[in-house]
Amino acid sequence: xxxxxxxxxxxxxxxxxxxxxxxxxxxxxxxxxxxxxxxxxxxxxxxxxxxxxxxxxxxxxxxxxxxxxxxxxxxxxxxxxxxxxxxxxxxxxxxxxxxxxxxxxxxxxxxxxxxxxxxxxxxxxxxxxxxxxxxxxxxxxxxxxxxxxxxxxxxxxxxxxxxxxxxxxxx
Amino acid sequence: xxxxxxxxxxxxxxxxxxxxxxxxxxxxxxxxxxxxxxxxxxxxxxxxxxxxxxxxxxxxxxxxxxxxxxxxxxxxxxxxxxxxxxxxxxxxxxxxxxxxxxxxxxxxxxxxxx
Numbered sequence: 001x002x003x004x005x006x007x008x009x010x011x012x013x014x015x016x017x018x019x020x021x022x023x024x025x026x027x028x029x030x031x032x033x034x035x036x037x038x039x040x041x042x043x044x045x046x047x048x049x050x051x052x053x054x055x056x057x058x059x060x061x062x063x064x065x066x067x068x069x070x071x072x073x074x075x076x077x078x079x080x081x082x083x084x085x086x087x088x089x090x091x092x093x094x095x096x097x098x099x100x101x102x103x104x105x106x107x108x109x110x111x112x113x114x115x116x117x118x119x120x121x122x123x124x125x126x127x128x129x130x131x132x133x134x135x136x137x138x139x140x141x142x143x144x145x146x147x148x149x150x151x152x153x154x155x156x157x158x159x160x161x162x163x164x165x166x167x168x169x170x171x
Numbered sequence: 172x173x174x175x176x177x178x179x180x181x182x183x184x185x186x187x188x189x190x191x192x193x194x195x196x197x198x199x200x201x202x203x204x205x206x207x208x209x210x211x212x213x214x215x216x217x218x219x220x221x222x223x224x225x226x227x228x229x230x231x232x233x234x235x236x237x238x239x240x241x242x243x244x245x246x247x248x249x250x251x252x253x254x255x256x257x258x259x260x261x262x263x264x265x266x267x268x269x270x271x272x273x274x275x276x277x278x279x280x281x282x283x284x285x
Contacts, residue, residue, distance in 0.1 A: 032206065045183075087199055091197075150253070
């Protein structure tokens with residue numbers, strides 16, 4: 001067993017365990033911290049596949065910015081208490097069963113796929129910033145600019161939604 | 172050189188996606204539901220990068236200077252962009268919700284009907 005395979009299995013186990021802990025931990029703050037662990041494990045997977053740019057972006061944007069935003073909102077609303085009302089036990093059982101059935105169907109549909117992925121060593125520099133930047137700013141420059149408009153509208157939307165309503169509009 | 176079958180990545184991605192679905196269906200806290208949606212997005216991202224890499228490895232055997240598979244990684248980049256925008260608006264909605272009904276329990280949301 002080579003080092004890359006050991007790393008692959010370690011990262012897979014880490015991400016699956018952390019994902020389970022996200023769903024099953026009672027405290028929302030713990031959920032956020034486990035989700036950060038999932039994102040770090042996925043970053044490791046990207047590095048293993050030599051997608052270095054995506055690894056860095058995933059680490060900075062997801063594990064850094066977005067999760068801090070979640071943590072900030074949870075702390076802001078003072079939700080870090082253990083008592084969350086639970087759904088009906090039958091409803092939860094049905095949810096788990098239907099999730100398992102979904103997994104079964106997806107695996108059955110996709111399992112016959114040949115092909116393999118080389119890990120870090122050697123071939124493949126498509127994940128480096130040089131190549132991705134060249135393609136992004138030549139072929140995909142229009143979607144890139146449109147995404148800036150998307151960000152602007154999202155920012156405006158967040159400000160409008162988060163703004164306290166003034167007294168005159170509240171009847 | 173060690174080759175990891177792309178099947179393993181498919182199974183990892185399916186498992187992460189299913190955990191996200193189960194989380195959305197079982198929890199009542201709106202923020203945790205939102206986090207499970209992020210989990211599902213990331214499962215899809217892993218799969219896109221794996222497929223991109225798989226195609227690149229296949230094309231690299233023919234031509235050493237190929238850039239096959241770049242598009243897959245760019246799609247992941249755009250998914251991250253959209254996810255960031257989505258999180259901003261979604262969390263703003265949740266904060267507004269909390270300000271109005273002082274809870275993030277989604278069972279209280281059925282009063283949105285009225």
